[in-house]
Amino acid sequence: MVSGLLLTQPDKCNTSTETHRFSLIGQLSPCFCLSVAVLFPDWAYKPAWSPGSRQVQLWHFLLELLGRGEGGAISWGSEWGEFVIRDPERLAKLWGERKGKPHMNYDKLSRALRYYYNKRILHKTKGKRFTYKFNFSKLILVNYPNLPTCQQVVQPGASVPFSLSSQGSSLYSPQDTAALLSISHPLLLPYCFPKPLPFPQVHPIQGRFPLFSAPPTSASNLSELSHLTPFNNALYLAQTLNGWSTKSSTGVFKQSHGTGKE
């Protein structure tokens, strides 16, 4: 399933300059009753706000707003990972404030969103106005050491990456729904903030989870994986490589599988 791929060790080491698109990590937590090695894309791994380093990226910001159910400006859509920008200009203003760009507007923000298409972070939900979708479909959370139990992970009523309102929730008891969600899409954990957080402060996750403080920097060999201490690596996101069929309809696939441009 995941053999034969370029691997990186998600801790520290900065010797190699090798490019790495995916990183590999240990095993799923026993919580998921599985034991598999999984890959995750670097975009999903990059820390939101490392102490001294990286700036907030737009998708971090979006997840933050979505996670704390900020309301008005943006909210989850009906499908998994889908979100709707309810007030584009307000969202742009918030983003502008965060980035210190007072002249931010939706035109510019949406350009930034469009740059995510090729990076596979987002794609557009066609036909639905102001509606985009995160590439969460194949994301998996693994190896979450401080993970209490599945039930505690996502509480009923917590913000999840799709709206619970109409569908599904009637089928399950709140507890079941919570457990179900945490299993099927645990990725959202870090973004399900119990309360609004002031951004540059210590992320509640950050202290506990190395993932959010130490970006992956180098490549390592499969053999080195044996040195990986599962419990040092806290929260991992994974994506299978064959996921993701976005632009099939239009047929215009710009930079995909070795097909030269032009």
Place this chain on the structure above:
DNA sequence: TACGGAAACG
């Protein structure tokens, strides 16, 4: 409303 090239910026 949405897309994407191009240039510029920090």
Place this chain on the structure above:
DNA sequence: CGTTTCCGTA
């Protein structure tokens, strides 16, 4: 590099 800015095009 990840946008920001601007703009022609559909």
